[in-house]
Each structure stands twice: as C-alpha cells, then as structure tokens.
Amino acid sequence: MRRVELAVVGAGPAGLSAAIEAARHGVEVVVFDENQRPGGQLFKQIHKFFGSKEHRARERGFRIGEDLLKEARELNVTVELETVVSGIYDGLELVVTKNDRVEHLRANAVVIATGASENMIPFPGWTLPGVIGAGAAQTMCNLHGVKPGKNILMVGSGNVGVVVGLQLIQAGCSLEAVIDASPRVGGYGVHAAKIARTGVPFHLRHTIKEVYGKDRVEGAVIVEVDEKWQPVPGSEKDLKVDTVCMAVGLSPMYQLSKIAGCETVEDPSRGGVVPICDEYGATTVPGIYVAGDVSGIEEASSAMIGGKIAGASAALKQGYLAQDVFEERYAAFRKSLEQLRQGQFGHGMKGKKITHTQEGIEVSESLLCRGFVDESEILRFPGIPSEEIRMRGLTPVIECTQNIPCDPCREACVKGCIRIGESITDLPSLSKEVQCTGCGMCVAACPGQAIFLLNQNYSDGEALVVLPYEFQPLPEAGDEGTACDRSGNPVGKAKVLKVQKAKTMDGTAVLSMIVPRELAMTARFFRPSGSEERRA
Amino acid sequence: MRIKNHPILGEFDKGRTVAFSYNGAPMTGCEGEPIAAALRANDVIIHRYTSKEHKPRGIFCAIGRCTDCVMIVNGKPNVRTCVTPLEEGMTVETQYGLLTQEEAEAKGAVL
The missing domain is CATH 3.50.50.60 (FAD/NAD(P)-binding domain)
Structure with missing residues (x-):
C-alpha cells in the first residue's frame, strides 16, 4: 500500500x-x-x-x-x-x-x-433552468467567460451576493435587483455601494414568492415580508428576469x-x-x-x-x-x-444589530437598508474632509463607514495622508495637512472602492471628482456623460478629464470627471452617454 | 453570451473552436471548456428532464456537485456537463430521467 x-x-x-x-x-x-x-x-x-x-x-x-x-x-x-x-x-x-x-x-x-x-431555499419554480447558485454565476462569468443570463435577480445581500452581483455587471449582464429577507444588507457596505451607484436597487425585507416560466425562467415575483417574516399581501413586484442567482449562504x-x-x-x-x-x-x-x-x-x-x-x-x-x-x-x-476576525463583521457578530462604529459614530442606516450611504450621513465619518479643505485643492474623500479589517489605503498614500488607528478595523481618517498629489493610488488600492479624490474648487463653478472604475467600455478623456449619485440616480452632466491606468492599480481604472460644483459631494459614478438608463 | 473584453480579465484564453452536436443539431464551442458553458453560449439551458414529473433542469452549481446538469454525452448517460470538457465531434443529448448505460443504448442515444 x-x-x-x-x-x-x-x-x-x-x-x-x-x-x-x-x-x-x-x-x-x-x-x-x-x-x-x-x-x-x-x-x-x-x-x-x-x-x-x-x-x-x-x-x-x-x-x-x-x-x-x-x-x-x-x-x-x-x-x-x-x-x-x-x-x-x-x-x-x-x-x-x-x-x-x-x-x-x-x-x-x-x-x-x-x-x-451553496445553500438553497425552495419556492415555486425553484428548479427551473435559470435558477442558479451565485457561485455558479461566478464560475460561468469569471472562469468560462460566458454570461449565465442577461437580466438577473440576486437573492441574498451577503458578501457572496454583492460581490457576485458586481461581477455580473462587469461581465456585461444587467443586474435588476438585489433582494434579502433581512431588513439589513448582510455583506460589507462598501461592496453593496459599488453596485448601488450603478443604479441597482436593493429590496431589503423582500423574499422571492415565485419564479415562473414555461421551461425556463421568464420572470420572478418578489414580495415584502413583515417583522414576522410573513409576506405582505399586495406588495408583490414582478421582475422580468431570465436568471435568478441564489446567494443564501x-x-x-x-x-x-x-x-x-x-x-x-x-x-x-x-x-x-x-x-x-x-x-x-x-x-x-x-x-x-x-x-x-x-x-x-x-x-x-x-x-x-x-x-x-x-x-x-x-x-x-x-x-x-x-x-x-x-x-x-x-x-x-x-x-x-x-x-x-475583528470588527463588526467578525466572529460572533452575525445577526447583531450595530448602531455605532468603534469610534462611536452612528452607523449609516441608508447603507444597511438601501446599499449606499446617504449624502446627509456621509459628513460624520472621519475620512471626509471639511469643506474648507475640499475647497483648498485636491483631497481624498474616504467613504469607509464600517469597521472592516482592512488597511491598504494607509500604505497606498506616499504622502502619508491616510491614517488608521491601532486596530486595522479602525475607520481611516485624513492627516491634518493633506498633500494630495492626485496619483490615485489610494483610489485604486481600496478593495471597497470607497475612496474618491475631490477638488471642489477645480474651476469657477466646477468640481473635480476622481473615482475607481472597473467596467467596460472604459471611458476616455473628453467623453461626456451623466454624473450619478450614490444610488445611481442621474444628477447632472459630467465630462471625463482623464482616465489613469497602471500596472500597480491592477485593473482598477482611476477616472477623473468634471461636474458642477454643487455636485461635489453628490456625484460618485460616471455613466457614459448612450449607455442604457436604469430603472429607478 | 460570450464575454468580450472583460474589465479585469481582458480576453478569455479559450481553446480553438470545435464542432459538436446537440440533439443532432450542429453547434460550435471552445475546446476544453465545460460542455455546459458551450451550451449556454448557444442559448441552450435545458439539460435534462426529470423521470417522474418530466420537469426541465439546467445548470445549478456549475462545479460538479449537484448533478442537475447531467446529459448523455457520446452515448454515456449521467455525464456532469458543467465539469466535462468539450471535445471535437462530441454528441450531446438531452437526458430523460435517470438512465443506465444499457437503457441509454436501448433508447438509441448514440447518434
């Protein structure tokens, strides 16, 4: 033997x-x-x-x-x-x-x-071709280069659901919605925010009622659930999808x-x-x-x-x-x-309701319920510079609001502008004297794509917003399009100033766009003109 | 359904294009990719029908675990198409129910 x-x-x-x-x-x-x-x-x-x-x-x-x-x-x-x-x-x-x-x-x-x-939850129509595991969707897209479907519903807002959701968009699929029976997004808020700003709606407190179709998925009916997890009559929504991805653990x-x-x-x-x-x-x-x-x-x-x-x-x-x-x-x-294992997603934290960060800051309710931090909430986080600094010139704006074990931003800044406390789950903050060169390394380094650069005083009446971009086709300098807010809603016109790509950025392009000054703290996504408008 | 120019992965390094047959109809796919991927690219998503209720089934896990995607491949039934590489000239057929090799042959599966 x-x-x-x-x-x-x-x-x-x-x-x-x-x-x-x-x-x-x-x-x-x-x-x-x-x-x-x-x-x-x-x-x-x-x-x-x-x-x-x-x-x-x-x-x-x-x-x-x-x-x-x-x-x-x-x-x-x-x-x-x-x-x-x-x-x-x-x-x-x-x-x-x-x-x-x-x-x-x-x-x-x-x-x-x-x-x-992968886990599965049964519902009428759950065996129809087109109902697949989120892992299966990921395998098809990222290993085999074949889209699992055209219009997709993601069931589950944990990290698998939101990560695969983004990857489906990157593959060229249309992600119609992310739903979760829980009242709160289960995965990292930054992952959710990446897809929310492309215009994908999050329906929390929603479950799947049925998937229908003759011999393959032709649509899905979702329904709201109450505090006792019971369907709320009359709250059904019919989504025209050909694929339902299950990310339920x-x-x-x-x-x-x-x-x-x-x-x-x-x-x-x-x-x-x-x-x-x-x-x-x-x-x-x-x-x-x-x-x-x-x-x-x-x-x-x-x-x-x-x-x-x-x-x-x-x-x-x-x-x-x-x-x-x-x-x-x-x-x-x-x-x-x-x-x-530290932080709010760490060991023993599952299912616990967090009201404040380690720093004692009230968490963003919007992030948990809608997948993005509302503009009215963002200012209280330590990575957001004051208006005075934003008007002085280029500065990082770090929209990192949850205690996640992560610190690449600290090292990414050659000028040492970004600080993280003793614990790697501490929220990043900015040094007193921000000396931003605009290199974009922090923007590309952040795995949560939560770092932007901002010059609120770019020109008379205009602001410069620099953001991470991982979609195709990649816009080019001079392109015009629409600036969208954190929920993907169009808020104004935007013009691409430049698009930086570098080996060290590893596939994350850093896109600079010029927007009206009043949108400096609102515009967080660029949609090229001519690309399909998403449903609200 | 094939992804062109992925923002992170660029062009996919796929095998050469080969011909195979699906229920007798000619199709093409990339050599070495899972049969299921080639079928998906050809918009085929029904792989088999269940024996008792005759319900359609397709890919579910895509990693060879759930066996929902089994088909008759080169006359052999119960082949997991999500983990079986496509080869030139393969015959791929919809499977009805669970079959033994003998049953598959009796039903004239080998085209």
Missing part, C-alpha cells in the same frame, strides 16, 4: 496553504482534488481582498491562487487532480478514486479542506470528516454542521486536521491561515518541526487570524 506523510483533501486556499506550510518543513505532501484544476474557488475571485498586507489585501483572489500553486510546485507538493477521496478509515487509510479506479493509501496525517457548498462539507469518524457539532455561527476541532485544527480523530470553510464558513483569507496552522500542526506531529519553532509560527498565524 502506498504511504504518504501528509494527505490533504482539497486544493483550495486552505488545502494548498496547509500543503505549502507542511512541505516547507520537509513533510512529503500529496494533495487530492476532484476538479480538473487546483485552486478551489480562488480562481473565480476577481475582486481585491480585504485585510492587511500579510493577508494579501488589495490583491485579487485569482492572483493569490496562481502564487499558491507556484509555491506548492517549488516545494515539490504533489497535486493529484480529478481524484476523489471517497473515504477515510481506521489508521488513516484513504480510499481514493481516479479514472474509475480505486486505490487505498495510508497517511501519517490528513488535512481535510473540502470547503463548503454556504454549508461546510463535513461529510468526509464524518466518514473518518470525526465528531461533529451543529454550530450556526460556523455555518451548520462542522467537525469538532481545537485551535490547531485537530479533530477528535488523532492525525486528522480540518482547515478552511469545512471547519466554519469564513473568507478565503482566513482559510489560508487556518490551512497554515493545520499544516504546521501536521509537521510538528511528525517531528519535522521543533516545538518552540511551532509555537512561534503558530502565535504569528493566530495573531493574523485574530486581526481578520
């Missing part, structure tokens, strides 16, 4: 990170994955990640995936693709199926990193750990049934570790750290790592993980 020192099941961010960490200490590692390509869901993540530099913030997921594969190759990690681990039995014996052929092998240690699967894929004899527990805060594990990822079966979404639904950034912890633990167990070296590495991983 074949013998391996460490078998990793799943070549996603957690599995690859576990393999890399263990291999770094000399462990011989084999990673099994049922797919044709490694990387798990990383290669469909085309948005910039949050966090700090050590969490690879402001890098797009697919680039992180490429780097992980390169690292794994350099460390001689074997990745066996199209290989299904269908069972793990006594003595860490794995049953592995490849090309309809079954093999048994024995491992000294196993890391289970099987990830998660993920469930850990614990099944393999269960076969292996690991004890499981139902833990709603981790997304459902999960294998019981300690802080090192060790399950109740000696030698079996878990990492990533299978041990609790989180972001890919935390999955990678969880993977490293499990990989180091497996190396320690086999004597490849001295106890003190392990302790040192573990402490660093733990610290990094704790950072990501």
